[in-house]
Amino acid sequence: MKNVIALIAMALLPLTAAAHGPSPQKVEKEIVIKADPAKVWALVKDFGNLQKWHPAVASTKLETKKDENGDIQTYRTLTLKAGGAIYEKLRSSDDKDMQLKYEIVSGVLPVADYNAKMTVKAGPGAGETTVVWMARFYRVYKLNPPIPAGQDDESAVKAVTGVFEAGLPALKALAESK
Amino acid sequence: MAYITNQGDNTVSVIDTTTHQVVSTIKVGLKPVGVAVSAVNHRAYISNVDGQSVSVIDTQKNKLINTYPIKGSPVGLLVSPDNKTLYVADWTEDRIYLFDAISMKAQAEIKSGKAPAGMVMSPDGKSLYIANRDSNDIAVINTVTRQISQRIPVGRHPFGLALSRNGAELYVVNVFSNSVSIINTTNFKSESIRVGEYPYCVTPSKDGLFLLVTNTQDDNVSVIELAKKQNIAAIKVGEVPEGISVDEQSGHIYVANWASNQVSVIDGQSHKLITQIKTGDKSRAFGQFILPSIMK
Numbered sequence A: 001m002k003n004v005i006a007l008i009a010m011a012l013l014p015l016t017a018a019a020h021g022p023s024p025q026k027v028e029k030e031i032v033i034k035a036d037p038a039k040v041w042a043l044v045k046d047f048g049n050l051q052k053w054h055p056a057v058a059s060t061k062l063e064t065k066k067d068e069n070g071d072i073q074t075y076r077t078l079t080l081k082a083g084g085a086i087y088e089k090l091r092s093s094d095d096k097d098m099q100l101k102y103e104i105v106s107g108v109l110p111v112a113d114y115n116a117k118m119t120v121k122a123g124p125g126a127g128e129t130t131v132v133w134m135a136r137f138y139r140v141y142k143l144n145p146p147i148p149a150g151q152d153d154e155s156a157v158k159a160v161t162g163v164f165e166a167g168l169p170a171l172k173a174l175a176e177s178k
Numbered sequence B: 001m002a003y004i005t006n007q008g009d010n011t012v013s014v015i016d017t018t019t020h021q022v023v024s025t026i027k028v029g030l031k032p033v034g035v036a037v038s039a040v041n042h043r044a045y046i047s048n049v050d051g052q053s054v055s056v057i058d059t060q061k062n063k064l065i066n067t068y069p070i071k072g073s074p075v076g077l078l079v080s081p082d083n084k085t086l087y088v089a090d091w092t093e094d095r096i097y098l099f100d101a102i103s104m105k106a107q108a109e110i111k112s113g114k115a116p117a118g119m120v121m122s123p124d125g126k127s128l129y130i131a132n133r134d135s136n137d138i139a140v141i142n143t144v145t146r147q148i149s150q151r152i153p154v155g156r157h158p159f160g161l162a163l164s165r166n167g168a169e170l171y172v173v174n175v176f177s178n179s180v181s182i183i184n185t186t187n188f189k190s191e192s193i194r195v196g197e198y199p200y201c202v203t204p205s206k207d208g209l210f211l212l213v214t215n216t217q218d219d220n221v222s223v224i225e226l227a228k229k230q231n232i233a234a235i236k237v238g239e240v241p242e243g244i245s246v247d248e249q250s251g252h253i254y255v256a257n258w259a260s261n262q263v264s265v266i267d268g269q270s271h272k273l274i275t276q277i278k279t280g281d282k283s284r285a286f287g288q289f290i291l292p293s294i295m296k
Helices: A002-010 A037-044 A153-176
Strands: A025-033 A057-066 A072-080 A085-094 A099-107 A112-122 A129-138 B002-006 B011-016 B021-027 B032-038 B043-048 B053-058 B063-069 B074-079 B085-090 B095-100 B106-111 B116-121 B127-132 B137-142 B147-153 B158-163 B169-174 B179-184 B190-194 B199-204 B210-215 B220-225 B230-236 B241-246 B253-257 B262-266 B273-278
Touching: A025 A153, A037 A112, A037 A129, A037 A153, A129 A153, B002 B032, B002 B043, B002 B241, B002 B253, B011 B032, B021 B063, B021 B273, B043 B074, B053 B074, B074 B116, B074 B127, B085 B116, B095 B116, B127 B158, B137 B158, B158 B199, B169 B199, B179 B199, B190 B230, B210 B241, B220 B241
Parallel strands: B032 B074, B116 B158, B199 B241
Antiparallel strands: A025 A129, A057 A072, A072 A085, A085 A099, A099 A112, A112 A129, B002 B011, B011 B021, B032 B043, B043 B053, B053 B063, B074 B085, B085 B095, B095 B106, B116 B127, B127 B137, B137 B147, B158 B169, B169 B179, B179 B190, B199 B210, B210 B220, B220 B230, B241 B253, B253 B262, B262 B273
């Protein structure tokens, strides 16, 4: 928990959504929760309230506006406990498949062109729910080597891993509380 | 045979397109992405973007011939229709490098737009089309003068390209606009068709009646009926589908799924998923990656 806040805090690089390096990175984590899928999905899909379960998030501000394609979209600003913010766009929220998709527009994570999805499904056991959190993104540095410290693939993967590994146990704890 | 680049474990999975089995796994350079094949040369060419190199595979033995260093970050690859020249797009230096497709001797450089990605060439070999991802346009290169003869504006972030069999139409996938541009290669007029989220690559069907487009964020493939210029269906495939090619022998469509480490095979007539084949870690297969077995 302290680690993830430190990680996010030190990653104070501005994010450029447009240009990115050539090799996408992946982080995928899952957790089994002893709670009803509907209860877990209600927490996951609540795009405007990430501070309810993610320990690195102090507050969430929700807004809707037009994107570059002229479509009305939902955005959120995550203000982090360690300082800094992450601005994200909701791509879709599907009650039937219990799947939420979002992207990072800008923020303090050392990543570019970041897209993620959270999938909620029943099982593996009776009364259990599995949450899978998967992100695809690029490092910040997009030119030929040498790659500056903190802008490489490892830094990007480490930061996202930290966010997921801090978030999922906290989501589980909240969902399993009465 | 289908040659599938696996970014995560630096290999190429070779799939027998008649049995749908992986028959060989070949170690290449760092973070392979692009593929080009030549039946005449008996070679598959692989771009290793982080390794800054091109690996060449002998397609009769399915063994690595050699890995050649390149000065930039190679992504898109193309073999000219006469099989003599390999074109390598350098993502970071905005250039296309030309090599002798057998000796791999450097021959020339061509200036492109920003972040060149997909490339295709007219069947007569006279025009090279380059998707300039960060210029939001297509550069048409006269292959004799090696100069840009035309720039065609498209949607935002063009990536994958394909041509109709006769070269009359160019198909461009616009990643950030969620669309495909259909461009008349004579008068350069274009129209765009909306597809799914974050589309990457496109191939025409064997009969030329449909376009199939991978939508990376929707985990499906859009089917466009060309006569109606309409998006008529979405075929569920693996997770984060990227590269797509048609097997000219069977008409089957092959899709490399980056996030689920597999290749999906789609029937070219019914547009139904036939099977999924396990490959390596983070399959991409950017480019025309199928060598028809009939032409071996």
